[in-house]
Amino acid sequence: MKQKLYIMEIMVRHLVIVTCVYTALNIRINWEFTVKKFLTKNRSRERTLLLKNMKYSEL
Incomplete structure (x- = not known):
């Protein structure tokens, strides 16, 4: 009986x-x-803002 409890305890701990x-x-x-x-x-939001603020000639 004690051995079964010990095994159960090990299993629960594991x-x-x-x-x-x-x-x-x-x-x-x-x-x-x-x-x-x-x-x-x-990053993608920053890139979008950068592109929006740039003029077409700068692209």
């Missing part, structure tokens, strides 16, 4: 660790993706 690592990785990947998306959106 599950908790795996879940924590997976969640941390997921959050990091989502955060990086969001930052990249935000930066590229800003």
Whole structure:
């Protein structure tokens, strides 16, 4: 009986660790993706503004 409890405890700990690592990785990947998306959106907006402000002869 004690051995079964010990095995269960190890399994639960393992599950908790795996879940924590997976969640941390997921959050990091989502955060990086969001930052990249935000930066590229800003760059394209800046480019559009630059092009609008330029005269056609400068292009």
